[in-house]
Amino acid sequence: MRPTEKPFTLTAQKVSCGRCCLRELCAPVEVTPEQEELLHALVRQQHLNIRRGEHLYHAGMPFHSLFAIHTGSFKTYMLADNGRERVEGFYLSGDMLGMDGISGDTYTLSAMALEDTGVCVLPFQRLEEITRELPLQRQFHRMMSREINRDKGIMMMLGQMTADERLAVFLLNLSQRYEARGFSATEFTLKMSRQDIANYLGLKAETVSRLLSRFQDDGLLTISGKSVRLADLNQLRGVLGFGDGIYFDQLP
Amino acid sequence: MRPTEKPFTLTAQKVSCGRCCLRELCAPVEVTPEQEELLHALVRQQHLNIRRGEHLYHAGMPFHSLFAIHTGSFKTYMLADNGRERVEGFYLSGDMLGMDGISGDTYTLSAMALEDTGVCVLPFQRLEEITRELPLQRQFHRMMSREINRDKGIMMMLGQMTADERLAVFLLNLSQRYEARGFSATEFTLKMSRQDIANYLGLKAETVSRLLSRFQDDGLLTISGKSVRLADLNQLRGVLGFGDGIYFDQLP
């Protein structure tokens, strides 16, 4: 999986840090070069590399920072008292992670890397200061609200959709997000296990397996292990019987 | 349904506006009298009375304000393209409404009054200014994050819980929220229809009806129309088979 678009020059790479790590935060905002430098300074401050299967943070850990995913992907999940796990979301490069921690002193979710990853650490206090100084406060609030609306979309799904609708929404959403990152919208790798997908969708792994096979039989997609090729996006949208998109308010 | 605690004096009533409308925002923060006056000015600016069944805002309407519920309660819901409705939440007095609108220029949900209500209008731009000036920015972020975590809780529920667990969580959550507002934790009125409860919980109205009857047969509660009396909170918690509380991170 690699970008289908222009490769980065060295200068572009530097810019890409603002555009990539923090793109969710400052996407459509105009900042002066000095302000941009301020942001870069924040981002550059601390990088982390988390290996596949390792945690970026655990539920209950003291909250100090948000994280911008530079490369790789994460799942977030919570563990109920009785041990039931619930996968809350999948986060790709450019997504912001850790907003669950803002409301308290600790994170409420755990974040596990689905592959080897690189993240930028954004000390929250400093970030609050910067968003206050730069014209980013509104942007920051938008970002949080987007997270709220994303969750509303998932609730819609979990509350009302059938199993095949859920899987279709999931695939279309991934497709859309990869596309927004310059990757192919129709061919990508599922970094997460069937079990994780199922859990996220409120289903069982067997059901996801069966549905993937059925979608393949119906010519909607080709799947082999973790690699999917969406053969017919429109037909896949057809599974929903109506427009999609509202379900996962993603980046503008 | 009336507060079980001390009645308000006139002065208390004035204070109560900060404590009631905005309690979610500034609950544990110490503000100077002048700052408090600033807040009150914001709150006093515009009041609305919305009658049962009327809307406070519709999905798609331009976003300008948040709303603090002074008295009464609302449901928020979204309508999918195909007409399916999804109830997203129930909001009681003191709750903040409208955060779904922050991420865009319009509200993404609709908010309908479940009874005759009074709300304070909080122009968002002005609110952002105030939270920046007063030491409330962090509080405001907390409030938004709480909304995020609340949704995570609902997702947990919709994704993994059985019908009776869902209903038990729902009732316990309401109980807790009424208690936090000074009402009885065990006797209250369901302002919303069975249909709304069912929709919110990802069930069908018939299932909710049957479960309420079964809970009554099992001695967990007494229900008559819209009035519930939770007879045995612990037994109700027992339906969950484990601790509750994490599912609906409410006010501190």
Added chain:
DNA sequence: GCGAAAAAATGACTTAGGTCAAGAGGCTCT
């Protein structure tokens, strides 16, 4: 306070998705 209309309760029956079990690939670690 009355009658129409909506909401709620209840019963009979159906079904989508879960459960359990067994086999097939496909990674990882030496």
Added chain:
DNA sequence: AGAGCCTCTTGACCTAAGTCATTTTTTCGC
């Protein structure tokens, strides 16, 4: 490279919750 362990797939069967239909209760407009 090969053993062992996951993860995935597939089949057979089961059950929780949904659907549909009917009755009862509540609500609301006049």
